[in-house]
Amino acid sequence: MQKLRLFYCIVAAAVLVPVAAFAASAVSEGERLGRPCAGCHATDGYAPGEYIARIGGQNAEYMTKVMKDFAAGKRKGSVEMSLLAKGYSEADLAAISEYYAGKPWKNSTNKIDPKKSAAGFKIAKENGCFDCHGTKGEGMDAYPRIGGQNSGYLHEVLKRYQTGKIESEEMALVKDMSDSQLEALAQYFSGIRK
Amino acid sequence: MSITRRNFIKYTFAAVAGASVLGHSAVAPAAQKTSGIIMPKKGKRIVVLGGGWGGCTAAKYARMEDPKVEVILIERDPKFISCPISNLVIGGQKTMKDITFTRDKLAKNYGIKIVYTEATALDAVKKTLTTKAGTIEYDKLIVSPGISYDYDAIEGLNNAAAIKKFPAAFKAGAETVALREKLVAMKPGGVVVLAVPPVPYRCPPGPYERASLIANFLKKYKKGSKIIVVDANDDVTSKGPLFKKAWADYYKDILEYIPDAAVTKVDASTGVITTEQGEIKSDVANIIPTMTAGKSAFDLGLMNKPDDKFVRADAYTLESYNFKDVYVIGDATHNGAVGGVPKSGYVANSMGKVAASAAVRTLNGQEPLAPSLINTCYSMVNDDEAIFVAASYKYDDVSKRIISASGGTSPERSVLFGKHAEDWALGIWNDILG
Numbered sequence: 001m002q003k004l005r006l007f008y009c010i011v012a013a014a015v016l017v018p019v020a021a022f023a024a025s026a027v028s029e030g031e032r033l034g035r036p037c038a039g040c041h042a043t044d045g046y047a048p049g050e051y052i053a054r055i056g057g058q059n060a061e062y063m064t065k066v067m068k069d070f071a072a073g074k075r076k077g078s079v080e081m082s083l084l085a086k087g088y089s090e091a092d093l094a095a096i097s098e099y100y101a102g103k104p105w106k107n108s109t110n111k112i113d114p115k116k117s118a119a120g121f122k123i124a125k126e127n128g129c130f131d132c133h134g135t136k137g138e139g140m141d142a143y144p145r146i147g148g149q150n151s152g153y154l155h156e157v158l159k160r161y162q163t164g165k166i167e168s169e170e171m172a173l174v175k176d177m178s179d180s181q182l183e184a185l186a187q188y189f190s191g192i193r194k
Numbered sequence: 195m196s197i198t199r200r201n202f203i204k205y206t207f208a209a210v211a212g213a214s215v216l217g218h219s220a221v222a223p224a225a226q227k228t229s230g231i232i233m234p235k236k237g238k239r240i241v242v243l244g245g246g247w248g249g250c251t252a253a254k255y256a257r258m259e260d261p262k263v264e265v266i267l268i269e270r271d272p273k274f275i276s277c278p279i280s281n282l283v284i285g286g287q288k289t290m291k292d293i294t295f296t297r298d299k300l301a302k303n304y305g306i307k308i309v310y311t312e313a314t315a316l317d318a319v320k321k322t323l324t325t326k327a328g329t330i331e332y333d334k335l336i337v338s339p340g341i342s343y344d345y346d347a348i349e350g351l352n353n354a355a356a357i358k359k360f361p362a363a364f365k366a367g368a369e370t371v372a373l374r375e376k377l378v379a380m381k382p383g384g385v386v387v388l389a390v391p392p393v394p395y396r397c398p399p400g401p402y403e404r405a406s407l408i409a410n411f412l413k414k415y416k417k418g419s420k421i422i423v424v425d426a427n428d429d430v431t432s433k434g435p436l437f438k439k440a441w442a443d444y445y446k447d448i449l450e451y452i453p454d455a456a457v458t459k460v461d462a463s464t465g466v467i468t469t470e471q472g473e474i475k476s477d478v479a480n481i482i483p484t485m486t487a488g489k490s491a492f493d494l495g496l497m498n499k500p501d502d503k504f505v506r507a508d509a510y511t512l513e514s515y516n517f518k519d520v521y522v523i524g525d526a527t528h529n530g531a532v533g534g535v536p537k538s539g540y541v542a543n544s545m546g547k548v549a550a551s552a553a554v555r556t557l558n559g560q561e562p563l564a565p566s567l568i569n570t571c572y573s574m575v576n577d578d579e580a581i582f583v584a585a586s587y588k589y590d591d592v593s594k595r596i597i598s599a600s601g602g603t604s605p606e607r608s609v610l611f612g613k614h615a616e617d618w619a620l621g622i623w624n625d626i627l628g
Contacts, residue, residue, distance in 0.1 A: 027259065027551060027563060035255070036544040036568035036586075040617075042624040043254075049617025051610070079604055080570055080584045080614065087586030087600030152613060 030099030033092050037100070040080075045100045050110050050152030057105025062144040063097035074167070077160040105138075107148030112191035116180075120188025123181055127173050129189075137189045151190035158182040232328030233307070238263045238557050240550075241323055241332035243313050243490065245269030245297060247277075247539045248524030249338035250626045251546030252553075256336075257304040259554045266307045266332075267300065268325060271367075274627060278539045279619050280366035281400065284374050285407030287577060293366060299628055316494040318517035334553035336521045337496065337505075337514075338542070339488030340365070341396045344503075347484040349459040349468075356462040360481040363404075364396055376478045377411060383418035384477035387467045389457045390425040394504070395485040396525045396537045398432035399583070401425075403573035404480070406437065409445035410576045421449050424469045426456035426484075432536075433573060433581050433603055440575035440607055457481060487526035496522060506531035509595045511552035511562045512545060521549040533595030535587055540569045543622055544587075564589045565596060572615030580604075580611040 037055070041047045045056030055063065069075050070085035071093060085093060124130060133139050137147025146154060159182060161171040174182060242253045245267050253267045274295045282288040300306045311327035322329050343362055345352035351360065361376070363369040377386070386408055390401040405423045412419040430437050430451070441449050452471055459468035465476045486503040487496075498506040498515045505522040506515040509532045514520045524542035527535075535541045544567035552562035567587040572580045585601025604611055 027555075032551075032563050033566045035547045036566060038621070038625040039540045039543045039568055040570060040621045042621040043628065046624075047617065047621050048624050049613075049620040051613040052617045052621055079611075080582065083584045083600060083602045084568060084570075084586050085600075087588070087598075152617075156610065 028095065028099060029092075030095035030097070030102075033088065034096040034099040037096065041100075044103045046106050047150060048109065050150050051156065052150065053153045054106070054108060054149055055100045056103035058097075058101055058145055059139050059141065059143070060098050060101035061141045062139065063101055064094045065142060066144075067093035067097055075160070075165070077156070077165040105145060105148065107193050108150045108190050110151045110190055112151065112187050116184045116187040117191045118188075119181075120184035120186070123177070123185055124188055129185070132170065133189075136194045137192050146189045147192035147194070149190055151186050154186035154190055155183050158186060230324075230329045231322070231331060233266065233309075233330060235331040235333075236264075238333055239331065240265050240334045240336065240553050240557070241330055242267045242336045242338065243269075243323065244338035244340060244488070244524075245271075245274065245308070246338055246340050246524065246542070247622075247626055248542035248546045249336070250274070250297060250300060251543045252336045252338065252521075252523060252550040253306045253546075254300055254304050254550075254626070255547045256550040256554050257306060259551055260558065261305070263554055263557065264307070265305075266309060266330060267297070268309050268311060268313060268323070268330070269297070270310065270312050272296070272310050273367075275366040275370075276539075276619070276623065277364070277366040277397070278622075280363070280370045281404045281407055282574065283366075283370050284363065284377070284404060285411050285574070286374070286378075287407070287574070290371060295623065295627055297627060303628075313490055313494065316517070316520070318495075318520055321519065332519075333557055334519050334521070336523060336546075336549050336553060337491065337494065337526075338524045338546070339491040339496075339505075339522075339526045341485045341487065341525045341537075342489045343483040344486055345483055348457050348481065350462065351460050351481060351483065353462070356460055359462045359465070360460055360479045362482050363480060364400070364482055364485070373478075373480055377408065377416075380416060380419070380478050382416045384416065384420075385475065386412070386419065386421040387474050387476040387479040387481075388421060388423050389467065389469075389479070389481045390423065390427060390431070391482045391484045392426040392456065393431055394529060394537060395482070397539070397571075398536055399437075399571060399573045401482055402430055402432070402437045403575070405449060405451075406440060406445070406573070406575045408480075409441070409449040413445065413448055419448070421445075422474055423449065423451045424455035424457060424467070424471070424474070425451070425453045428453050432571075433583055436581040436603060436607060437573070437575070440579075440581070444576060485525075491522070491526050496520070498528075502528065504528035509533050510565060510589055511556075512549040512565070513552065519553075521553055523549045531595075533587070533590075533593075533597055535567060535596055536569055536571070536583075538569050538571050540571060540622065541567060541587075543626060544568055567596060569601075570618065572611060572618055574612060574615060575607055578609045578612045579607040580615040581607045582611055582615070 070081040132143045139145040160166045276293040311325040315324040361369040361372040363373040455469040455471040496505045506528045507522045523545035525537040548565040570584040572582045582604045586599045588599045590597040
């Protein structure tokens with residue numbers, strides 16, 4: 001029994017989509033470990049609130065890096081995730097990230113203030129946000145998808161970049177912005193529904 | 195498997211009695227003439243008993259893992275009323291409407307068949323569950339029975355007048371409303387007593403969050419009132435320093451905390467609460483009694499040892515010690531058997547996924563996968579600020595129990611954690627019901 005369990009773990013970790021061809025229920029290691037995450041982030045990672053991130057369809061490379069940073073205590077502002085991520089190996093965190101990254105993205109349903117959003121668009125254009133995050137905020141590779149992300153979460157993360165709680169050279173451009181400018185950016189990107 | 199033959203016969207007899215006496219009115223006549231079986235099983239079937247946090251999650255995730263498996267959910271109450279967030283109804287921040295839902299999406303989106311009835315007996319050999327609506331066959335049964343109150347543990351509590359006067363409100367619903375109404379009706383200057391039961395009980399920080407929110411309510415609307423927390427335990431059982439800090443900062447003259455003060459006696463006519471530390475005359479008293487696994491766990495024969503109050507189940511699969519192919523999840527599980535996981539809604543949600551996967555996979559001839567669980571639990575200490583505990587859990591091959599892999603509490607209270615608390619509820623309700 002134990003040997004068989006180990007065997008399945010190895011298969012799961014190695015292939016990520018194991019035995020799909022002949023098993024009635026194929027559960028990857030990322031899915032096994034990632035299912036409990038839905039207790040906050042909702043089924044498939046489509047968090048319905050404002051302050052918990054949507055993770056279903058997030059870019060895998062970015063998510064893997066962030067998860068490792070949580071575990072290493074590099075993103076202290078994310079208190080819950082700093083505590084939780086320490087319970088998993090690097091391979092586990094990568095598998096969980098791949099699992100949620102494999103879901104199709106679904107945009108936030110948060111209510112957006114059109115005035116703040118319009119101001120946010122202007123700030124985004126002036127600061128070159130689209131250069132890295134794409135014209136729809138879809139991100140790529142190590143750059144996160146922010147278009148359609150939940151608004152309160154985006155605002156909080158921007159505040160952490162601003163105060164240096166998250167270290168990032170690229171995001172240093174928000175250091176001199178006011179809180180209402182950060183909120184406007186969050187409102188704009190959250191409101192992208194394309 | 196330690197069930198005795200004598201017990202086995204007893205449960206089988208109960209099954210027969212349940213079918214013939216209680217199943218009478220609701221069973222279709224045609225089915226009754228034959229075997230009392232309703233919804234005859236055609237393919238692979240998982241039956242889930244109990245449509246709370248654990249049961250709804252198990253039903254949904256079983257269908258998500260294998261849509262070819264038929265899933266029947268059996269539950270007594272057509273309404274789903276969330277126990278987490280119900281303290282905010284008592285505190286006045288939320289209403290019952292905010293925590294009351296249907297299970298319609300489970301039927302619509304996942305094809306789960308929901309039968310609103312009560313289970314009366316289990317025949318683990320024939321693999322049938324008898325309900326008041328008839329007998330239902332299963333290949334796998336997942337039981338999520340929640341908790342029951344042991345009213346007998348406190349003298350004077352086990353009668354209708356006392357239960358009405360001292361609502362426990364640890365099952366969200368009418369008890370929640372009753373406690374809220376008593377607080378609203380209380381005259382300023384009144385004394386509220388909140389009795390914390392001995393561990394283990396559902397939602398360890400729950401009584402202390404409630405005490406905080408009642409104190410918050412008294413501070414704002416009932417000048418001169420007090421809340422006295424009498425704790426059967428020797429200290430606050432969860433997030434202690436964080437609760438005590440909030441009480442000192444916000445409710446210094448309003449909330450009094452007395453440890454080692456188990457309630458021994460209550461008097462419904464005078465409101466006098468007797469504890470190990472003396473008597474208190476209350477205007478409103480929230481007596482939370484000692485808890486056990488839900489009554490159905492006892493009725494169905496799931497208790498493994500004579501004095502057990504919770505259900506022993508294998509930590510890897512959550513299959514019960516007593517019966518093969520019968521799984522137990524949520525607050526009803528025995529910590530000595532499954533390991534040191536808290537009796538929280540989040541853990542029930544995680545356990546639902548573990549048991550569903552184990553049931554589906556073994557039904558399909560596959561090995562079950564190792565359990566992986568999470569708990570996060572927020573407690574509001576006033577209208578805006580929350581504290582929390584967060585932990586991840588995994589299976590330990592040496593102790594053969596679920597153990598904590600990481601975790602801790604919030605370093606302080608904050609408004610942001612309060613927002614997380616609210617959004618956590620939205621997220622997990624979606625995961626359970628959406």
